[in-house]
Amino acid sequence: MTIGTVGVTVALALAPAATAVADTSPTASGATFNLFIPGTWETSESADPSKPIGALKPIADRLRHDHGDSAVIYFLPYVARAFDNGESYGTSKATALENAGTVLRDYASQHPDARFTITGYSQGADAAGDLASAIGNELGPIAADAVLAVALLADPRAGTAGETVVGPREDGIGIADPRPAGMGSLMGRVSAICAPDDLYCSIDKSQNPLLGQLGTVLGKTPADAEAAVKKAATATTVLASVDIPGIIDGLTRLPREVAAGDLRSAHVVSGTLNNRLRPLVTLASMVDFTEVSTTLALIPDETGLTKAASLLAAALAHVDFQRTADLVGRIQELTWSGVGAVAARTGAKTLPTTTTTPSDVRQVARELAVLSSSIVTVHPRTGTEVTAVSPDLRSMATAVTEIVATRAITDPATVVTDAVSAGSFYASDSHVHYGTLVVDAEGRDAIDWFGKWLSDSIARAS
Structure with a gap:
């Protein structure tokens, strides 16, 4: 600012x-x-x-x-x-x-x-x-x-x-x-x-067009601009490794499993979904996705990765990952208790104690369905530096992973940092x-x- x-x-x-x-x-x-x-x-x-x-x-x-x-x-x-x-x-x-x-x-x-x-x-x-x-x-x-x-x-x-x-x-x-x-x-x-x-x-x-734009658009000094690029590079690596299509599928499937009363399947889905969400929750606590998106949009590279990651970050800027993960974790916990109660009737010896009812699980699942609609159906609002090509989050995520695979990129962060002269972000003595x-x-x-x-x-x- x-x-x-x-x-x-x-x-x-x-x-x-x-x-x-x-x-x-x-x-x-x-x-x-x-x-x-x-x-x-x-x-x-x-x-x-x-x-x-x-x-x-x-x-x-x-x-x-x-x-x-x-x-x-x-x-x-x-x-x-x-x-x-x-x-x-x-x-x-x-x-x-x-x-x-x-x-x-x-x-x-x-x-x-x-x-x-x-x-x-x-x-x-x-x-x-x-x-x-x-x-x-x-x-x-x-x-x-x-x-x-x-x-x-x-x-x-x-x-x-x-x-x-x-x-x-x-x-x-x-x-x-x-x-x-x-x-x-x-x-x-x-x-x-x-x-x-x-x-x-x-x-x-x-x-120094990149550094100049960063200074103007983000209001940063050279040291701050360097920090912004490092954050964008880290975010790109995480975004390239996270199974976002899998997260979307899980968020779509989980409320359905709960509504159908299949607690055992819901427990498995929520466990898998929790693991897939964890990197995004950690990343969201470390960076501002809007800033990451703006920064990436200013960095040209021949692979197209920075542009694709910029669009993806812009879309993710409007997702409450922490709350989503909390609800998924709650469903995982409740369905474990529910599965235990079912197992008790089949003769299992070591079981969780529970007072959970199916309606408890369905209530959390309904809340998750409402919250996750911003992930399943995304209409990103972007600034003037970012042009949204597609509102489909699944397509954006797929584009990022396909570029990484096609170009045989082993370290996405280097694509971001190598696109700029590192020395330009340091003020001289x-x-x-x-x-x-x-x-x-x-x-x-x-x-x-x-x-x-x-x-x-x-x-x-x-």
């Missing part, structure tokens, strides 16, 4: 009080509040905002050295994740925007004469730039006149109108695309630095080495330049 201009407006206008500003901040009219938003994995929601961390720490240290207590330093605590620990990049960035809006609004309320600077790195620059765009277009938590400077380091939305590019210039743009609304009235007060070979903030999408990127004629690196620029901006205002 990418937070665009409209999303910024909502996030900043409606944000609840989430992160309080320390009471130790100065009250002098010349004081500046300097908001720093760290990059992915550099902070957390429980971090101490008074302690500078990560790539931006030297810049904050420079401001403290030059301006002492008159420069309040605040490192924003937020999720700062990217598709790990159950958190998505988009959700993480949204928390950064929400927390930042609350902090700025609260501080401005307590200190009406305060001036502000905003600095962000990587995911933090993504959020800081969106925040600046909202402020510059009169949609932010504070007035644009109160903002002295905005520093964006390795911004995934680089190329936004109204920012001043410092250092090496390239034709590339940020992987998540520039902000449509631009920087508004903050033009001239927003500076951006990006290393030419840092794919987070400088990518030529004509030369330049993403973390801005302390060595020279950006001006005086030999200053990106970190030094931002430190001096922000310090000078504060000095001029005071």
Whole structure:
């Protein structure tokens, strides 16, 4: 998920009080509040905002050295994740925007004469730039006149109108695309630095079409795009190995066996069906089938496997596998008890105890029949990146397995990963080495330049 201009407006206008500003901040009219938003994995929601961390720490240290207590330093605590620990990049960035809006609004309320600077790195620059765009277009938590400077380091939305590019210039743009609304009235007060070979903030999408599309459609940085492709590759392997036609047959047959009173056959069918469903249940808990489908649709390959798997994943996105498996397991359990009761009348010695009645089993089977109709008769709803050729899930699954068999594909995952240059999903070392990127004629690196620029901006205002 990418937070665009409209999303910024909502996030900043409606944000609840989430992160309080320390009471130790100065009250002098010349004081500046300097908001720093760290990059992915550099902070957390429980971090101490008074302690500078990560790539931006030297810049904050420079401001403290030059301006002492008159420069309040605040490192924003937020999720700062990217598709790990159950958190998505988009959700993480949204928390950064929400927390930042609350902090700025609260501080401005307590200190009406305060001036502000905003600095962000990587995911933090993504959020800081969106925040600046909202402020510059009169949609932010504070007035644009109160903002002295905005520093964006390795911004995934680089190329936004109204920012001043410092250092090496390239034709590339940020992987998540520039902000449509631009920087508004903050033009001239927003500076951006990006290393030419840092794919987070400088990518030529004509030369990197897959990575560019992933960044745009899925709102991902290169590392996130790599993770998406790996998930799609794993899903393709599972989808190629699962007997989906067998699952459809079992889901069709099971309610009929129960309705006919043949508990012994129903028990056998439910046991087989349970085993066939298990890989899909596990996969569904690990991936988002819609995301897998979209990712696969962007990856061309000569075998046709990625397209077929994309259609199959799109159809499966609307199936509740966990609930289906739970009902099948329940029928397996109930029919075992029922079979035991029948066996008791034939002289079996070791039997399950049961109070199960045929109506109990039929009730579960009816619920399964209703739920499984989404599998037996599928009409997938797909996004613009996926074209549904057939609504028949059985045909889709058969197409996948036939391609694997015909092409003698032993590892379907490699078809997905080999279709793309693996190296294109890794940002170069330049993403973390801005302390060595020279950006001006005086030999200053990106970190030094931002430190001096922000310090000078504060000095001029005071």
